[in-house]
Amino acid sequence: MSDRYSGFYEQSINDPEIFWGMAAEKVQWVKKWDRVLDDSRKPFYRWFTGGELNTCYNALDYHVENGRGDQTAVIYDSPVTKTIRKISYRELLEKVSRFAGVLSGFGVTKGDTVIIYMPMIPEAVVAMLACARLGAVHSVVFGGFAPNELAIRIDDAKPKLIVSASCGIEGKKVIPYKPLLDEAIQIADHKPEKCIIFQRPQAESSLVPNRDFDWEKEIKKAHPADCVTVSATDPLYILYTSGTTGKPKGVMRDNGGYAVALKWSMKYLYDIKPGEVYWAASDVGWVVGHSYIVYAPLLTGCTTVLYEGKPVGTPDPGAFWRVISEHGVSVLFTAPTAFRAIKKEDFEGVYLKKYNIKSLKYLFLAGERLDPDTYDWASSLLGIPVIDHWWQTETGWGIAGNCMGLEPFPVKAGSPTKAIPGYNVQIVDAEGNELPRGQEGYVVIKLPLPPGCLPTLWNDDKRFLEYVTEIPGFYVTGDGGYIDEDDYLFIMGRVDDVINVAGHRLSTGAMEEIIARHRDVAECAVLGANDQLKGQVPVGFAVLKAGVNRDQDKMAEELVQMVRSDLGAIACFRKCAFVDALPKTRSGKILRGTMRKIVDGENYSIPSTIEDASVLDDITRAAEEMGCGE
Numbered sequence: 001m002s003d004r005y006s007g008f009y010e011q012s013i014n015d016p017e018i019f020w021g022m023a024a025e026k027v028q029w030v031k032k033w034d035r036v037l038d039d040s041r042k043p044f045y046r047w048f049t050g051g052e053l054n055t056c057y058n059a060l061d062y063h064v065e066n067g068r069g070d071q072t073a074v075i076y077d078s079p080v081t082k083t084i085r086k087i088s089y090r091e092l093l094e095k096v097s098r099f100a101g102v103l104s105g106f107g108v109t110k111g112d113t114v115i116i117y118m119p120m121i122p123e124a125v126v127a128m129l130a131c132a133r134l135g136a137v138h139s140v141v142f143g144g145f146a147p148n149e150l151a152i153r154i155d156d157a158k159p160k161l162i163v164s165a166s167c168g169i170e171g172k173k174v175i176p177y178k179p180l181l182d183e184a185i186q187i188a189d190h191k192p193e194k195c196i197i198f199q200r201p202q203a204e205s206s207l208v209p210n211r212d213f214d215w216e217k218e219i220k221k222a223h224p225a226d227c228v229t230v231s232a233t234d235p236l237y238i239l240y241t242s243g244t245t246g247k248p249k250g251v252m253r254d255n256g257g258y259a260v261a262l263k264w265s266m267k268y269l270y271d272i273k274p275g276e277v278y279w280a281a282s283d284v285g286w287v288v289g290h291s292y293i294v295y296a297p298l299l300t301g302c303t304t305v306l307y308e309g310k311p312v313g314t315p316d317p318g319a320f321w322r323v324i325s326e327h328g329v330s331v332l333f334t335a336p337t338a339f340r341a342i343k344k345e346d347f348e349g350v351y352l353k354k355y356n357i358k359s360l361k362y363l364f365l366a367g368e369r370l371d372p373d374t375y376d377w378a379s380s381l382l383g384i385p386v387i388d389h390w391w392q393t394e395t396g397w398g399i400a401g402n403c404m405g406l407e408p409f410p411v412k413a414g415s416p417t418k419a420i421p422g423y424n425v426q427i428v429d430a431e432g433n434e435l436p437r438g439q440e441g442y443v444v445i446k447l448p449l450p451p452g453c454l455p456t457l458w459n460d461d462k463r464f465l466e467y468v469t470e471i472p473g474f475y476v477t478g479d480g481g482y483i484d485e486d487d488y489l490f491i492m493g494r495v496d497d498v499i500n501v502a503g504h505r506l507s508t509g510a511m512e513e514i515i516a517r518h519r520d521v522a523e524c525a526v527l528g529a530n531d532q533l534k535g536q537v538p539v540g541f542a543v544l545k546a547g548v549n550r551d552q553d554k555m556a557e558e559l560v561q562m563v564r565s566d567l568g569a570i571a572c573f574r575k576c577a578f579v580d581a582l583p584k585t586r587s588g589k590i591l592r593g594t595m596r597k598i599v600d601g602e603n604y605s606i607p608s609t610i611e612d613a614s615v616l617d618d619i620t621r622a623a624e625e626m627g628c629g630e
C-alpha cells in the first residue's frame with residue numbers, strides 16, 4: 001500500500017472537512033466559506049456553504065493578474081479547417097469579457113440559463129466562460145444530437161438565450177448546425193428570446209430577424225463585463241446525460257466545490273503543473289470536455305488543447321502524435337475507443353515514428369472500460385504510464401484511478417486501481433449488504449460525495465433522490481463490478497439500460513421510445529452489443545403488429561433513420577432485426593439480462609421465470625443475423 005496515498009485517502013474519508021478545507025485554500029475566494037461540508041439537508045450535501053467566488057475569475061483574471069497574461073491559454077488545433085491558433089490568457093480574458101458584455105446586453109444576468117450548441121471552436125470555450133463570468137448557468141449540448149434532443153434540453157433548461165455556430169465539421173463532412181437549431185426551437189415549447197450565431201465560412205447561415213444575432217457584429221459593439229460574485233453553491237452549469245428513459249438527466253454542477261475538486265485533481269491525479277500543456281481529446285459537449293478541456297486546465301494555469309479532429313482520418317492515424325509533438329503536450333486524456341481506432345489503422349505504430357513525443361508523461365483513459373488488449377498495446381507503444389480512470393458525468397471528475405501525483409500503484413490491466421481520495425467506494429448487493437472481496441455486485445459510493453459531484457439534478461430533486469435512496473446512505477453509480485483482495489476496483493459495465501458507444505453514454509430506453517413510435521411496431525428492445533472499435537453498439541429487436549406484412553430490410557431502414565433523425569448520428573443505431581416475440585417473464589417483464597448474453601454470444605441459462613423459452617431461439621437467430629457476438 002502506498003503510504004502517501006493511504007494518508008491522503010484516509011483523511012479524505014475520516015476528516016473530509018479538513019481535507020477539502022485545505023484543498024480549497026488553492027482557490028481564490030471573494031469570501032471564504034462558513035462550512036466546508038454542510039450536511040444539514042441530508043441526503044442533499046453542499047460544499048463550502050457561505051463561500052463566494054467567481055469561477056471565470058479563477059480561470060482567467062487571476063492568472064493575468066499574476067503573470068500568466070502572455071502564456072498560451074488555449075491552442076485551437078483544427079486539422080479539419082487546417083488551422084492552428086494560440087490564444088493567450090490575456091486575449092482569452094479580453095474575448096470572454098467582451099462576450100459576457102454581449103450576453104449582458106441581451107439581458108442575461110446571474111442565474112439565467114444559456115444553451116450552447118457549438119462545435120469544437122474557441123468560441124464555445126469563450127461562451128462557457130462568459131456565462132460563468134456573469135453567474136449565468138450554461139448548458140452545452142453536444143453537436144451530434146438531433147433537433148429533437150436539443151428541444152428536450154431547451155424545454156428543461158429554459159434558456160434565455162442560445163449560442164450556436166453556423167456549422168460543425170466532422171472529418172470531411174460539413175454539418176450545418178443552424179437548421180438543426182431552428183428545427184429544435186420550432187419543436188420546443190420554450191422559446192429562447194435571442195440566439196447568437198457564430199458564422200463559420202464553411203457554411204454560413206441565414207439569421208432570423210430580431211431573434212438571431214451575428215457573434216462578430218455583437219462583439220464589436222460590446223463593452224467588457226466584469227465578474228459577478230456567486231455563492232459557492234450556485235450552479236455553474238447543467239449538463240444533460242442519458243438515464244434509462246428518454247428524458248435525459250440535467251446534472252447540476254456548482255461553482256465552489258467544482259473548482260476545488262478540479263484543482264486538486266490536476267495536481268494529485270494528473271500530476272500536471274501550471275504552465276504545462278494538457279490535452280483532453282474529447283468534446284466540449286461531454287463532461288470530459290467541461291472538466292478537462294475547459295475548467296481544470298484553465299483553473300490550474302495550464303495550456304489546454306482544443307482539438308477539432310478525430311484520432312484517425314484527419315488526416316491519418318498519426319494525428320494524435322502530431323498534436324503532442326507540435327504543442328509539447330505533457331498529459332493526454334482520451335477514451336479507449338480513440339486508441340482502438342488508431343490501433344486498427346496503425347498496429348505497428350509506423351506513424352508514431354514520424355514524431356517526437358518525448359514531452360508526453362502520461363496517457364489517461366476514461367469514458368468506458370479500458371480493455372486489457374488496448375491497455376497492453378498503448379503501454380508498449382508509448383512506454384509511459386497508461387492510466388485507466390473511472391468516472392461519470394454525475395461526478396464531474398475521477399472516482400477511481402491511479403493518482404500520479406501521489407505514490408502510484410502497480411497496474412493490473414482491466415482495473416482503474418483504487419478509489420481516488422474523497423470517494424468511499426463499496427460493492428454491495430441489491431439490499432445494500434457489503435459483498436466479500438472478489439464478488440461482483442453494485443458499485444456504490446458512501447455519502448457524502450466529494451466536492452465537484454452533482455449536488456442535485458436541475459429542477460428535479462425528486463429524480464436525484466433515486467440515486468441516493470435506492471440503497472440508503474449510498475450513491476448508486478449504475479455500474480457493476482468488484483473489488484479484489486488487494487483493494488483494486490474492477491468496473492464491469494452498467495447494470496441498467498445505459499450503454500456506452502465510442503465513449504458516448506446513450507440510453508437504450510430513449511431508442512426504444514423512438515422505435516415504438518413507428519406505426520407498425522408492437523414492441524421492441526434495444527441492447528448494447530460488444531463492438532471491437534466502439535466498445536458497444538446498439539442493436540434492436542422489434543416485434544411487428546399483428547397483420548403487418550412488410551419488407552424487413554425496408555422496415556429496418558426506416559427504424560434506423562428514425563433513431564438517426566430523432567436522437568442523432570452518434571447513436572450509431574444501424575442494426576435492427578424482427579422477431580415474433582420478446583422473451584418475457586410470466587409477469588410480462590422483458591428478460592433483458594438473457595438478451596444481453598445472447599447478443600454478446602455468451603452462454604446463458606434459461607431463466608425459471610420465462611414464459612416461453614422457445615422465443616430465445618428466435619432471438620439467437622436474429623442476433624446472429626445481425627453479426628452480434630462476432
Ligand code: COA
Nearest residue numbers: 143144170281282288311335337338341367502503569570
Ligand atoms: N456533430 C455532428 N455529428 C457528429 C458529431 C458532432 N459533434 N460527432 C459525431 N458525429 C456523427 C459522426 O459524423 C458519425 O456520423 P455518420 O454515421 O454519418 O458517419 C456518427 O456521429 C458517429 O460518430 P462517431 O461515433 O464519432 O464515429 P466515427 O466513426 O466518426 O469515429 C471514433 C469513431 C472512434 C474515431 C470516434 O468515435 C472517436 O474519436 N471517439 C473518441 C471518443 C471520445 O471523444 N469520447 C468522448 C468522451 S471522453
Ligand code: AMP
Nearest residue numbers: 366367368369389390391392393491505
Ligand atoms: P459518462 O457519464 O458519459 O462519463 O459515462 C459514465 C459511464 O461510463 C460509467 O458509469 C461507466 O459505465 C463508463 N465508464 C467511464 N469510465 C470508465 C472506466 N474507466 N472503466 C469502465 N467504465 C467506465
